[in-house]
Amino acid sequence: MTLTEKILARAAGKSHVTAGENIWVQADVLMTHDVCGPGTIGVFKREFGPQAKVWDRERVVIIPDHYIFTADSKSNRNVDILRDFVREQDLPYFYDVIDDPAGSWKFDPSKGLLQRQYGSNYAGVCHTALPQKGHTRPGEILFGTDSHTCMAGAFNQFATGIGNTDAGFVLGAGRLLIKVPETMHFRVEGRLQPGVMAKDVILHVIGEIGFDGATYRALQFDGPGVASLSMDDRMTIANMAIEAGGKNAIFEFDARTAEYVEARTRLNGTKSTYEPVLADRDQKFLYELVVNLDQLEPTVACHPDPGQRKKAKELGHIQLDRAYLGSCTGGKTSDFVEFARVLRGRHVKIDTFGVPATPEIVGELQRTRWGNRTIWQILVEAGVQMTENAGCSACLGGPVDTFGRMNTPMKCISATNRNFPGRMGHKESQVFLASPATVAASALAGCITDPREYLN
Numbered sequence: 001m002t003l004t005e006k007i008l009a010r011a012a013g014k015s016h017v018t019a020g021e022n023i024w025v026q027a028d029v030l031m032t033h034d035v036c037g038p039g040t041i042g043v044f045k046r047e048f049g050p051q052a053k054v055w056d057r058e059r060v061v062i063i064p065d066h067y068i069f070t071a072d073s074k075s076n077r078n079v080d081i082l083r084d085f086v087r088e089q090d091l092p093y094f095y096d097v098i099d100d101p102a103g104s105w106k107f108d109p110s111k112g113l114l115q116r117q118y119g120s121n122y123a124g125v126c127h128t129a130l131p132q133k134g135h136t137r138p139g140e141i142l143f144g145t146d147s148h149t150c151m152a153g154a155f156n157q158f159a160t161g162i163g164n165t166d167a168g169f170v171l172g173a174g175r176l177l178i179k180v181p182e183t184m185h186f187r188v189e190g191r192l193q194p195g196v197m198a199k200d201v202i203l204h205v206i207g208e209i210g211f212d213g214a215t216y217r218a219l220q221f222d223g224p225g226v227a228s229l230s231m232d233d234r235m236t237i238a239n240m241a242i243e244a245g246g247k248n249a250i251f252e253f254d255a256r257t258a259e260y261v262e263a264r265t266r267l268n269g270t271k272s273t274y275e276p277v278l279a280d281r282d283q284k285f286l287y288e289l290v291v292n293l294d295q296l297e298p299t300v301a302c303h304p305d306p307g308q309r310k311k312a313k314e315l316g317h318i319q320l321d322r323a324y325l326g327s328c329t330g331g332k333t334s335d336f337v338e339f340a341r342v343l344r345g346r347h348v349k350i351d352t353f354g355v356p357a358t359p360e361i362v363g364e365l366q367r368t369r370w371g372n373r374t375i376w377q378i379l380v381e382a383g384v385q386m387t388e389n390a391g392c393s394a395c396l397g398g399p400v401d402t403f404g405r406m407n408t409p410m411k412c413i414s415a416t417n418r419n420f421p422g423r424m425g426h427k428e429s430q431v432f433l434a435s436p437a438t439v440a441a442s443a444l445a446g447c448i449t450d451p452r453e454y455l456n
Contacts, residue, residue: 002183002285003250004218006277007158011141019182019286027059028140030170033126034064034078036145036163041085043168054089055174058271061093061135062086063126068097069117069389071109072399079105095123095133113403116362116388124358124390127151127239127328131231132360134270137261138253139277143170147242148328148417153219154234155261156253156276161242181247183218184209185285188225190294195452197338198233199330199415199435201291202240203299207309208289215245217286222252222279225293231260232334239329240417243306252279298438298450300413303430304421312438315448321410323348323443324424325384325436326355327395330415333364335436339415340375342440342454343382349446353404354379354386355393362388384443397425413442 001009001016009017011025032040045052054060062082067075079097086094087101097105099119111117123129127148130136138156142149145167152159162176170176186205192198206213219241226234234251241249251257253276265272300315302308325331325339336356356362365376365386379386387393387403394404395416406412406425412432414424419431434442437451444454 001280002218002283003156003220003252003277003279004158004183004248005180007139007141008178008180010139017180019180021180023178023180024175025141025178026175027143027170029059029061029135029142030167031061031063031126031130031142031144031149032167033062033066033146034068034075034082035066036167037062038078038081039164040145040167040171041081043164044171047168048172052172054091054171057089057091060091060171061130062091063095063123063129064097065125065129066392066396067398068391069107069113069393069403070399070401071107072401075399076105076107093135095121095129097122109401113389114385114387118359118389122359125328125331125392128332128357131155131235131260131264132358134265134268137265137271137274138257139275143167143176148239150241150246150248151235151239151328153238153241153249154231154251156251156257158248158250160248179216181216181218182286183220184214184287185289186219186221187223187288187290188221188229188293189223189290190225190292191228192293192296195298195437195450195455196296197435197437198229198236200296200299201293202237203301203306203309203433204296205291206240206244206301206306207299209244211243211305211307212245214241216247219244219246219249221249225291226252227254228293230334231256232332235332236329240306243417253277298435298452300438300448301419301433303419303432306419306433312434312448313450318411318432318448320350320413320442320447322406322412323350323352323439324394324404324412324414324416325439326353326357326393327416328357329417330436331355331357331361333361335415336361336365336375336379339436339440340370340378342437342451343384343444344370344378346382346444348383348443350443352384352443353394354384355404356390358390362390394424397423413439413448415439
């Protein structure tokens with residue numbers, strides 16, 4: 001069996017499953033957030049009763065992160081709905097934006113969009129916060145009410161996004177009917193060269209198979225090159241499996257996985273036991289592709305979908321209005337470090353926005369020094385508008401007062417994960433997806449630029 005099949009078989013209590021088979025699997029964790037959480041709660045109460053209790057309070061994780069730092073009253077209300085449900089169900093894993101469990105959330109626009117407006121328990125973008133807070137474990141099943149839940153596949157986990165109806169059922173029953181996906185195999189070899197990042201890997205893969213080339217399929221990444229990829233790298237790659245239509249992505253388990261998971265579960269006091277799945281010798285794949293990291297170059301996904309792949313060095317004719325670094329895909333500490341590597345000692349030519357994915361990352365950037373400057377200071381001095389309000393922000397548009405949102409037609413190069421029309425705001429805007437290094441070089445030049453021009 002493939003890695004995905006082995007996890008699903010275990011969760012179904014079976015010795016063996018095959019692609020296309022419909023099986024009931026037990027959930028290990030259900031995650032929801034402020035956009036889908038209220039709807040999920042509504043389905044749960046409608047189907048299981050207004051007084052019903054969730055199937056396991058220790059396995060439900062609720063993380064407000066999407067429409068948080070906005071004066072939109074309905075968005076603020078959604079966070080209050082989550083808080084009421086958490087109090088009613090006595091759920092321990094709620095990463096609230098405020099510290100008062102009986103309070104009410106209201107964003108204060110008079111403080112501006114750059115100054116911190118969250119409490120001590122706020123966790124930021126759900127997909128980055130889940131591993132940071134110790135909720136991703138090898139061999140487990142994670143369901144989340146967000147398509148990029150597949151990012152947790154970096155941890156040798158079956159992780160996939162589901163809708164409100166399915167999530168409401170999982171809340172009450174703790175299980176879900178799943179069709180076992182076929183598996184596409186990506187054997188990774190070599191090492192990334194300077195100026196090339198994990199984002200270039202997944203944009204290359206999507207360019208090879210198309211933005212619908214993995215529809216309801218598992219993407220399995222293994223091979224000798226995986227050892228050279230950090231956990232941040234693996235998360236970036238797994239995150240965008242959905243951009244090819246994938247059901248999930250999954251990486252093989254190794255010492256790096258164990259080190260990260262064990263450190264985070266100890267730090268947060270979450271469940272520390274887990275059982276990874278290892279590859280069988282006789283795995284059967286629908287499709288196979290060798291990805292040679294040595295041969296990859298800085299890559300850009302052009303408007304209007306992630307499958308429109310071109311090399312950055314071929315797109316210098318495209319003038320830009322905006323650059324954006326952030327989201328679960330591009331807002332990790334390592335993303336900002338590579339961003340700063342290109343920008344250090346220089347100044348951007350276009351409006352450039354930086355949104356760390358979690359408060360923990362904000363702290364790391366403000367503490368970590370490069371010479372006599374912190375990473376945060378280097379970016380601000382380069383002209384980047386950096387916000388302390390970690391969250392999804394303009395990655396998915398949001399209300400008109402969202403930080404970095406495009407409210408008029410413009411061209412933006414972004415380290416986020418999706419570029420369909422209207423994704424980051426105005427429906428006539430164009431979004432070009434690229435690595436943090438390529439976004440930085442393009443912000444300096446004012447047009448799409450290969451970062452190796454600055455690194456050399």
